[in-house]
Amino acid sequence: MDYLEMLKKAREKMPHVENVERFSLPDADVATGKRTTIRNFSDIAKSLRRDAKHVARFLFKELAIPGSMPGGELMLQGKIPGGAIKQKIEEYAKEYVYCRECGKPDTNLSEEGKILIIKCEACGARKTCKRM
């Protein structure tokens, strides 16, 4: 038995380790000038599996800046450093995407009356979210 075969056998004997699922969030493609544009905004919203309008509203509020969404881009009426945008997108994911019980991103948002609820498809946890 050669080394690679041994390695394979050893791996087969190891208990199955469950991977913690993380989605691959694309890096925000930010162009700054007088305004700030996130060019791949629709891709980011798609990866988060959230309505782009909801993500946009969060950014407008958190960054305290007005903006608009022409095409799939997000335009902010001011100069925002790319790092701040990335941080806010991560905060959005923490609040509205990742399950607070199991940490998986397989969740859905739904409105029940005036309450916004994040439901986890993986573990069934239900938590209320901050409304914007």
Ligand SMILES: [Zn+2]
């Ligand atoms: Zn969960």
